[in-house]
Amino acid sequence: DVKVTQSSRYLVKRTGEKVFLECVQDMDHENMFWYRQDPGLGLRLIYFSYDVKMKEKGDIPEGYSVSREKKERFSLILESASTNQTSMYLCASSLTSGSRNEQFFGPGTRLTVL
């Protein structure tokens, strides 16, 4: 059974704190993604990674950074959390294009920044 796990389901942080969101997949997928999901705005891509130590900016990278030191783990970092980063954060993984090209999602982390 394929699995993408995220370190926390719910997280509450204060403005200015550094926040780490962890994602782990056990499917040996090359690609990993971080999205945020907000009502009325759908899923928006923050960053993605197609290999270890490789990263690409998505549509809304400002205020975020990522780290991929191992193939199975992709971390999202909020350098200095702000209230407008309160959102649902979703991690996903997929095989490289050319194969069956679908994304598998984790359960999400609901982050509240006070």
Place this chain on the structure above:
Amino acid sequence: QKEVEQDPGPLSVPEGAIVSLNCTYSNSAFQYFMWYRQYSRKGPELLMYTYSSGNKEDGRFTAQVDKSSKYISLFIRDSQPSDSATYLCAMSSYNFNKFYFGSGTKLNVKP
């Protein structure tokens, strides 16, 4: 113009009804088409996956792709209250690793 357009709903139907959910897209390079179901406060789960044009059936669910019209559909037969969720369409092309999502349609099936 967004790459993928999807009516947000909400769509409310009685139990047993046939449900039709749709997305349109603008990029003719898209070849992989997916439908995800997302229950409240959960991550999306893959429901249907199709490659290129045509129909695919899985139980009560049928996915259709019309590449000439840049239009995809998901049909749910004999809808159940447990089908109440937000349905997201998604698509990608052969050469890219990015996926493009619709904003999701919220479906409510009333008992």
